[in-house]
Amino acid sequence: xxxxxxxxxxxxxLVAVKELNFDIQEGEILAIIGPNGAxxxxxxxxxxxxxxxxxGKVFIHDEDITGLKPYQIVKKGVARTFQTTSLFDQLRVIDxxxxxxxxxxxxxxxxxxxxxxxxxxxxxxxxQSALETLDFLGLADKALAFIPTLSQEEQKRLAIGVALVSKxxxxxxxxxxxxxxxxxxxxxxxxxxxxxxxxxxxxxxxHKMQMIMGMADRILVLNYGQKIAEGSxxxxxxxxxxxxxxxxxxxxx
Amino acid sequence: MITKPIHTKLLYGFILLAALLxxxxxxxxxxxxxxxxxxxxxxxxxxxxxxxxxxxxASLAHAAFFGFGAYxxxxxxxxxxxxxxxxxxxxxxxxLLGLVIGPPALRTRGSYxxxxxxxxxxxxxIVAGNWVQVTGxxxxxxxxxxxxxxxxxxxxxxxxxxxxxxxxxxxxxxxLTLFIMHRLVYSVFGLTFMAIRNNEPLADAVGINTFxxxxxxxxxxxxxxxxxxGLYVAIIGAVSPSVASHMLTFNFLIFLILGGMAxxxxxxxxxxxIPILMEWLQELGHFRMLFxxxxxxxxxxYFPRGLVGGIxxxxxxxxxxxxxxx
Numbered sequence: 001x002x003x004x005x006x007x008x009x010x011x012x013x014l015v016a017v018k019e020l021n022f023d024i025q026e027g028e029i030l031a032i033i034g035p036n037g038a039x040x041x042x043x044x045x046x047x048x049x050x051x052x053x054x055x056g057k058v059f060i061h062d063e064d065i066t067g068l069k070p071y072q073i074v075k076k077g078v079a080r081t082f083q084t085t086s087l088f089d090q091l092r093v094i095d096x097x098x099x100x101x102x103x104x105x106x107x108x109x110x111x112x113x114x115x116x117x118x119x120x121x122x123x124x125x126x127x128q129s130a131l132e133t134l135d136f137l138g139l140a141d142k143a144l145a146f147i148p149t150l151s152q153e154e155q156k157r158l159a160i161g162v163a164l165v166s167k168x169x170x171x172x173x174x175x176x177x178x179x180x181x182x183x184x185x186x187x188x189x190x191x192x193x194x195x196x197x198x199x200x201x202x203x204x205x206x207h208k209m210q211m212i213m214g215m216a217d218r219i220l221v222l223n224y225g226q227k228i229a230e231g232s233x234x235x236x237x238x239x240x241x242x243x244x245x246x247x248x249x250x251x252x253x
Numbered sequence: 254m255i256t257k258p259i260h261t262k263l264l265y266g267f268i269l270l271a272a273l274l275x276x277x278x279x280x281x282x283x284x285x286x287x288x289x290x291x292x293x294x295x296x297x298x299x300x301x302x303x304x305x306x307x308x309x310x311a312s313l314a315h316a317a318f319f320g321f322g323a324y325x326x327x328x329x330x331x332x333x334x335x336x337x338x339x340x341x342x343x344x345x346x347x348x349l350l351g352l353v354i355g356p357p358a359l360r361t362r363g364s365y366x367x368x369x370x371x372x373x374x375x376x377x378x379i380v381a382g383n384w385v386q387v388t389g390x391x392x393x394x395x396x397x398x399x400x401x402x403x404x405x406x407x408x409x410x411x412x413x414x415x416x417x418x419x420x421x422x423x424x425x426x427x428x429l430t431l432f433i434m435h436r437l438v439y440s441v442f443g444l445t446f447m448a449i450r451n452n453e454p455l456a457d458a459v460g461i462n463t464f465x466x467x468x469x470x471x472x473x474x475x476x477x478x479x480x481x482x483g484l485y486v487a488i489i490g491a492v493s494p495s496v497a498s499h500m501l502t503f504n505f506l507i508f509l510i511l512g513g514m515a516x517x518x519x520x521x522x523x524x525x526x527i528p529i530l531m532e533w534l535q536e537l538g539h540f541r542m543l544f545x546x547x548x549x550x551x552x553x554x555y556f557p558r559g560l561v562g563g564i565x566x567x568x569x570x571x572x573x574x575x576x577x578x579x
Contacts, residue, residue, distance in 0.1 A: 048458065074460035082458070088451040091444070098441050099448045103460030105441065109469050112442040113433065126441055162459060 001026045001201060002047070002078070002170055007056035009042055009225075016042045017225040019056070024170065029192070029202045031212045033236075034222035035245065040205045041083055043222070044172050048080050049073045060170070075103060079168035081159045083175050083205075089147040093139060093158060096147070097130035100165040133165040136198075137191075153184040157191065164195065171195065173204045177211065189215055213237065221245070272424060276417040285416050287528055292423045293485050295524035296430045298508045299517070300477030305506075306514035307438055308470040309450025311363075313502050314354070314370035317377035318475040320497025321347040322482025324381065327394045327492045336400040340483045347479025351472040359467050374499045381494040393493030400487050419488050426484060427521070430477055434517055437473070446470055447515075507545070511552055513559030522561055 002024040009017040017039045024030050032040050045051040047058055049070040057066045060076050068076075088096050105126050111119045134140045137157050142150065150158065156176055163171060176192065177185040189211050196202050206212045212219065213233045221229040221236060223245040229236055236242055279285040297319050304312045325343025330336055358369045381388045388394070400422060402410040413419050437443050445466050448456040457463050486492045495501065505524075512523020527545075534541040556563035 050454070050458070069462075070457040071460050071462050074458065080458055082455070086452060086455045086458075088448050088455065090451045091447060095444050095447075099444050099456070099461070100459045102441050102445055107441045109437075109442060109473075112437060112440045115436070123441060162455075166460060 001061055002203075003059040003062075004043075004047070005057045005059070007043070007046055007058065008054045009039075009046055009051060010054045015225055017046065017053075020222075020225070020227055022220055022227065022230065024201060024203055025218075026201055027196070027199070028217040029196055029204065029215055031216035031219045032203065032205045032222060033207070033209075033212060033219060038222040039225040040222055041174055042225075044080060044174055044205065047073075047172065048078060071103070074166070074168070077169035078172065079163035079166060079170070080172040081163050081174055081176060083178065085152075085155050085159050087147050087155060087159055087162065091147070092143070093134065093145050093147065093150070094127075094130055094143040096158060096162050097133060097165050098126055100162040101126050101129055101133075104166050129167075130165060133161050136164075136194075137161040153180055153187065156180065156188060160191070160195070164200070168200060170201045170203065173202065175205055175207065177206070177208060185211055276420055279416075282416060284529075284532070285420070287532055288525075289416065289420050289423055289488060290485075291525045291528050292420075292427050293481050293488070294505065294508060294528070295521045296427055296484070297478050297481035298505050298512070298520035298524045299430050299434055300474040300481065301505050301509055302514060302517075302520045303434065303438070303446070303477075304470050304474040306509065306516075306519070307443070307450065308446040308467060310359070310467055310471065311367040312358075312370045312471060312474065313367050313499065313506075314358075314374040314377070315474070315478055315505055316499060316501035317374040317497050318347045318351060318478035319482035319485070319501065319505075320377060320381060320494075321350055321475075322479030323486045323492050323496045324388055324394075324482075325479065326483035327397045327486045328387070330398050330487070331394065331396075336398070336487055337403075340480065340487070343483045344476050344479035347482070348472050348476035351475030352468070355468045355471045359464060359471065371499060371502075374497070374502055378494055378498045381497045388494070391494060393491060395491045397486050397490050397492065399490065413487075423484055423488070426480065430480070431517060431521070438517065450515075507549060509559075510549065511559055513561030513563075514557075516558065516561045516565075519559050519561040523559065526560070 004020055004022050007017055007020040008015070020043065032043065034040050042051065046053050049065075049068050049072065052067055057064055059065065060078060063076070065073055065076055088099060091099075105122045106118060107122055107126065110116070111122070131140065131143065134143055137160070139154060139158060139161070142154065147155065147158075160171075160173065160176060173192065177188045180188065185208060192202060192204065193215065204212075204216070216233055218231065219233055219236045220227060221239075221242050228245055229239045229242045231239070275288065276285075279288065297315065301312070301315045304310050322343045325346050326336065326339045329339035329342060354373055358366060358373065361369050382391050384390070400413040402412045404410045411418055413422060438446070445456065445461050448461060449463050449466055453463055482496060485496065508523035508527050509520055510523075511527055512521070513519025531541065534544060537544065552559060556566070558565070
């Protein structure tokens with residue numbers, strides 16, 4: 001569904017991503033791994049329009065989306081989360097969700113000002129899908145809570161929820177379990193699998209090998225902005241280049 | 254979306270009643286005039302609150318747009334156009350100028366946006382003081398007609414020479430502004446303003462066109478600033494460049510900060526309480542500014558959400574205390 005062709009990004013003298021090619025298949029969980037500074041998050045930022053690539057193109061369903069703004073790319077069905085948990089922390093949980101599904105509605109300035117006939121049903125629909133997603137996240141009872149009162153794990157979950165509420169086709173998760181303990185990580189992993197079962201394709205950046213190996217259908221390994229390996233978890237485990245670059249002893253742990 | 258508890262509703266009802274009956278117990282014409290001006294400033298500060306308080310973009314050109322409204326109504330009514338046409342026209346011109354200034358200004362962020370808008374405000378003030386043919390220069394424009402009387406069948410007409418009629422006119426516009434602001438802010442659409450204030454990159458990443466949303470907030474704020482300016486000249490009957498000066502912007506900003514940002518009651522409380530407090534402290538002369546300086550610093554440090562925010566905090570603490578006791 002998503003294709004990346006010869007994607008490159010250069011910051012001043014530093015080459016962050018170099019001639020990267022890969023595809024994301026409909027319905028899979030693709031993991032992107034690599035040592036710190038390998039360019040994983042930069043790839044996400046290039047896919048979602050946060051950064052403009054120096055060269056190369058990104059296609060979604062054969063449509064060129066290179067150079068579009070982030071809010072335009074969301075409308076093509078690609079949602080993302082950030083590496084550091086990013087929420088609207090001055091607002092309540094339900095407000096975060098409503099903001100997430102706003103673009104799908106026609107709740108704009110004039111409709112809101114005049115409460116046009118469609119406004120009420122649009123509004124109710126937005127609240128409905130916000131509540132449904134909260135239910136799916138297991139946060140239904142926290143709808144009116146403020147963000148700082150949530151636990152780390154709940155915040156991470158909610159951050160995924162804010163991306164998920166507009167029903168994207170592809171969900172990009174940047175280290176969704178960073179800073180969580182093992183039980184919490186397992187719960188999030190379980191949750192991501194259920195997201196995929198609902199029909200959303202998932203692309204995930206992770207550091208926790210055990211979790212990735214058990215979850216991903218395919219793994220893409222980056223080092224110094226270049227793809228050094230791509231394949232099933234078993235292929236990656238036994239790939240010499242990967243072991244040298246990154247996994248080391250961890251692969252056998 | 255937030256249903257207010259019954260005692261809050263009762264309080265608002267009581268305040269509305271008190272406002273409607275105010276002409277019956279207004280102490281003296283001078284104080285009454287101060288109150289009428291406060292209500293006009295409340296409209297301007299509510300508008301400022303939309304762009305600064307809710308959207309988080311520190312527009313310091315607010316008085317310039319107040320000035321556009323003021324000069325607009327002054328020039329148009331002097332030319333014989335009815336006040337009822339001139340007022341929306343002047344407010345629309347103010348909004349339109351916001352639409353012109355907004356796109357280049359909103360390319361900057363944070364303090365840069367504040368500097369750009371402040372500079373624009375100063376330019377408008379200088380132009381108002383020097384474009385003698387149009388604005389009358391530093392002397393301004395005098396003898397601006399009062400709002401055109403409203404004819405009422407069988408009963409004659411409502412004229413606006415009396416303070417009481419002027420008061421109700423301004424109160425009606427303040428209530429209209431509050432109604433519209435309430436609708437905009439407490440909605441899914443309004444949440445997008447707060448989303449931008451809170452976390453712009455995330456807002457962008459969840460499909461909000463942050464630039465357009467900021468522009469809408471800016472233009473709407475300027476519309477109501479223009480409206481307030483138009484009302485101001487029609488009541489005062491004269492206009493001078495000081496209505497467009499950055500000093501007025503900072504007055505609005507003080508009302509906003511002391512009253513409480515990002516609440517709907519804050520701007521009204523600020524615009525109402527501060528000028529009246531100023532009058533009470535009249536005998537202190539220039540020393541009263543010292544008092545306000547200290548008040549401002551204390552507020553910013555201890556009550557970042559202003560008087561209204563402070564009261565809410567207190568309310569919450571009392572509620573918590575009650576809960577732990579029971």
